Amino acid sequence: MDDAAKLEEFEARIARGEKIEPKDWMPEKYRKQLVRMMSQHAHSEVVGMLPEGNWITRAPSLRRKMALLAKVQDEAGHGLYIYCGAETLGLASRQEMVNDLLAGKAKYSNIFNYPTLSWADMGVIGWLVDGAAIVNQTALAKCSYGPYSRAMIRICKEENFHKKQGFEICVTLSRGTEKQKAMLQDAVNRWWPKTLMMFGPHDSDSPHSGTLLKWGVKQFSNDELRQRWIDMTVPQALQMGLTLPDPDLKYNEQTEHWEIGPIDWDEFYQVINGNGPCNRERLAARNKAFDDGAWVREAALAFAEKRRAAQKEAA
Amino acid sequence: MSDQTQSEWPLWEVFAQPKTGAEHVHCGSVHAPDAEIALQNARDVYARRGEAVSLWVAPSTAFASTSPSDEGPFFDPGQEKIYRHPQFYKIPREVKFR
Numbered sequence: 001m002d003d004a005a006k007l008e009e010f011e012a013r014i015a016r017g018e019k020i021e022p023k024d025w026m027p028e029k030y031r032k033q034l035v036r037m038m039s040q041h042a043h044s045e046v047v048g049m050l051p052e053g054n055w056i057t058r059a060p061s062l063r064r065k066m067a068l069l070a071k072v073q074d075e076a077g078h079g080l081y082i083y084c085g086a087e088t089l090g091l092a093s094r095q096e097m098v099n100d101l102l103a104g105k106a107k108y109s110n111i112f113n114y115p116t117l118s119w120a121d122m123g124v125i126g127w128l129v130d131g132a133a134i135v136n137q138t139a140l141a142k143c144s145y146g147p148y149s150r151a152m153i154r155i156c157k158e159e160n161f162h163k164k165q166g167f168e169i170c171v172t173l174s175r176g177t178e179k180q181k182a183m184l185q186d187a188v189n190r191w192w193p194k195t196l197m198m199f200g201p202h203d204s205d206s207p208h209s210g211t212l213l214k215w216g217v218k219q220f221s222n223d224e225l226r227q228r229w230i231d232m233t234v235p236q237a238l239q240m241g242l243t244l245p246d247p248d249l250k251y252n253e254q255t256e257h258w259e260i261g262p263i264d265w266d267e268f269y270q271v272i273n274g275n276g277p278c279n280r281e282r283l284a285a286r287n288k289a290f291d292d293g294a295w296v297r298e299a300a301l302a303f304a305e306k307r308r309a310a311q312k313e314a315a
Numbered sequence: 316m317s318d319q320t321q322s323e324w325p326l327w328e329v330f331a332q333p334k335t336g337a338e339h340v341h342c343g344s345v346h347a348p349d350a351e352i353a354l355q356n357a358r359d360v361y362a363r364r365g366e367a368v369s370l371w372v373a374p375s376t377a378f379a380s381t382s383p384s385d386e387g388p389f390f391d392p393g394q395e396k397i398y399r400h401p402q403f404y405k406i407p408r409e410v411k412f413r
Contacts, residue, residue: 025383074363077360077363297348307349
């Protein structure tokens with residue numbers, strides 16, 4: 001079979017809703033695109049541990065501290081599920097992907113390049129950022145690549161805990177003292193515009209979407225997913241007595257959708273190109289964690305080798 | 316940094332049994348220097364919420380698998396033998412079987 005025939009068969013399988021598995025034939029562009037998406041996604045989970053890790057020691061109660069620890073541990077786990085899925089594509093090992101991240105050559109979700117300034121940020125990140133991640137990941141669970149789809153199904157189940165614990169924090173603060181309410185409103189004001197950007201550029205500025213949609217790498221466009229999240233989240237904000245920092249926000253009775261004002265894409269591109277408030281700090285923290293763990297990796301490997309040698313001698 | 320830290324821990328495939336009596340099902344892979352740490356990593360990565368009562372790990376390199384291009388010829392013998400299914404056999408209506 002020549003490549004044109006293979007491509008035709010590949011596209012027919014996707015159109016029938018079949019999943020593509022690691023050893024199946026796939027176009028190089030599909031393989032590369034998936035490695036790019038999956039490694040960025042895994043990096044996002046790993047870097048996503050940092051803004052929240054920042055608050056573990058300062059959580060206001062033991063209950064909140066346990067939840068936050070468990071959430072951060074889940075994020076490490078999510079990173080590992082996705083790295084393992086990305087490795088099945090055979091283009092890069094986990095270490096190669098991690099090396100790209102550590103060297104500053106890889107991208108991860110822009111949202112983690114902002115600081116977490118108050119305890120309310122822990123609630124708002126769970127509610128807004130994890131809520132947005134669930135919308136994205138629920139769509140990705142239907143992705144045509146089997147290992148990615150399976151990782152997403154596993155992750156979505158766990159993300160629901162992340163979102164709910166965040167929402168619980170927000171609701172608690174929204175019914176608290178005036179100071180707590182103000183702290184929550186301030187966090188919402190900072191995170192709302194950034195969460196809108198998490199879904200990526202508008203469809204009109206997203207040139208690769210066509211092929212990705214056809215090959216089932218993406219199931220919905222950026223704007224569709226963003227709208228789904230807005231419609232879900234605005235009523236929750238209003239319910240808590242919060243305002244959203246967008247004077248143009250209004251409900252359209254005809255379309256039954258909430259409409260938003262313009263998004264500041266200049267800021268988005270500034271941050272994605274390394275000029276956000278925390279880009280350098282995040283990379284430095286990842287590099288430090290990797291370097292500090294070097295002796296553990298080395299010792300475990302040396303121990304395993306020593307034990308293998310001893311077993312061989314005994315045999 | 317020494318070469319050793321750059322040489323990645325080998326890959327292990329992980330299988331989890333959700334409850335006794337069920338089959339072990341493949342759930343992903345982990346990197347680990349040996350089987351013992353592979354099991355610990357598999358627990359931390361794939362069984363944080365009681366998803367398993369038992370875990371198996373094996374080096375990824377130990378697995379052999381069919382390839383998609385053999386799919387037809389390799390599995391055909393199983394497709395064409397309809398006499399392996401009970402539906403193939405006809406019993407007259409008047410004869411009680413069940």
